Amino acid sequence: MIHLQTPIRTPQRGLVRRDFLRLGTAGLAGLSLPDLLQAEDRSPVDQPARSCIFIYLAGGPSQFETFDPKPSAPLNVRGPWGAIPTAIPGVAFGEMLPELSRQAGQLAVIRSLHHTNTLHQPWPMMTGHLTQRVAHGSAVTYLSRGRPTPMPPYVYVGPRLQVGSGSLGPSAEPLELASPLAVQQAVDQFTLAHEVNAHRLGDREELLARFDALRQQMADHAPLQAQQAVHRRALEMLTSSRVRDAFDLGREPDALRDRYGANCFGQSCLLARRLVEAGTRFVQIVWYNREDGFAVGWDVHGDDLAGLVRMEQQLCPRFDQGLSALLSDLQDRGLLESTLVCATGEFGRTPHISKLGGRDHWPYCFSAVMAGVGIPGGTVIGASDARGAYPADNPISPADFAATLYRLLGVDPTVDDRLRPNVFEGRPIREICS
Secondary structure: OEEOOOOEEEOOOOEEEOOOOOHHHHOHHHOOHHHHHHOOOOOOOOOOOOEEEEEEOOOOOOOOOOOOOOOOOOHHHHOOOOEEEOOOOOOEEEOOOHHHHHOHHHEEEEEEEOOOOOOOOOHHHHHOOOOOOEOHHHHHHHHOOOOOOOOOOEEEEOOOOOOEOHHHOHHHOOEEEOOOOOHHHHHHOOOOOOOOOHHHHHHHHHHHHHHHHHHHHHOOOHHHHHHHHHHHHHHHHHHOHHHHHHOOHHHOOHHHHHHHOOOHHHHHHHHHHHHHHHOOOEEEEEOOOOOOOOOOOOOOOOEOOEOOHHHHHHHHHHHHHHHHHHHHHHHHOOOHHHEEEEEEOOOEEOOOOOOOOOOOEEOOOEEEEEEOOOOOOOEEEOEEOOOOOOEEEOOEOHHHHHHHHHHHHOOOHHHOOOOHHHHOOOOOOHHHHO
């Protein structure tokens, strides 16, 4: 991944990327930004959805306390919290999601996701395949090449996971930001190094143009013209305030920032809205790890705080506040109809309370939500059994989820052999893509 805050070294590729966009040290000819943009400058693709915000709830949220409560099940199954009605008649959410319950009419709720990987591994839900390493964001970036935009096409916010561009190469890697709260560091990356003023930048651009002209005299080569376009767009990013402004959360009113929540997840959602509004194609939000001193976000076994108390004190309230604010803000700005919003974890939790009072890993049945881009709101897809342990109706695989995401974004992963393993078994979810 390409970092905004720290250098990244990738010995397996023999590359070292330092100080992303620092022309003063890298030089115009060695600019790394065109590598990031190169994948976009090919044949255009028709995209029903302009952008995607993919929220990954690292650690695995419990379906019982979120989108698939079982109020009629025994206490050891349903857990200590109740269920509340939603805007969807006859459908309940966990009582710790009051805001999302009121907004359920905007959501498609999937209650029958399943796979077999019981480990904290991101690839099933972030790639659509149990062993694949190409993240959805990288695949969409690669498949969306040809869509000129002054913004980075793929931005990743949160702790790093073991997925990326894989065989697609560095041009499909995301621009990585470890924390949405590090505003100044983000803005600095889109500012010319102090020793490179606008005049010197112009000189370098002119010099590059002369080299390109000489090469064109030798051959009128299409790839050369494409490379020139990439460099021009890189320069536009560096000299435009639009990119810098998009990353600057300080430009938002305090009241709106408070509405999202004064925590990493809430501010990540706000940053995602700013980025898609400015033109970023794919924003990946990964639930933070250690803001409260706990290792893996939603991994509530009951061994850190007693029982499931962290669900009540931190996880559900922050998720409910941040996601509901994002949906409302996108709707108010007319962006929800062009933005796909997804939220899922790597798996769900056991259909029983453990000896420690928490819930353990359970990939055999769990929930996710989608919204935006004309998705029929108020839709519930699939169902779990009475204990929330296994799908009872319309089982949905990670490949089906991936195929749905790609269909809504208007890209076809079957056109490239490197991507086919992601979705070769998957079918778009009929209730969402009809």
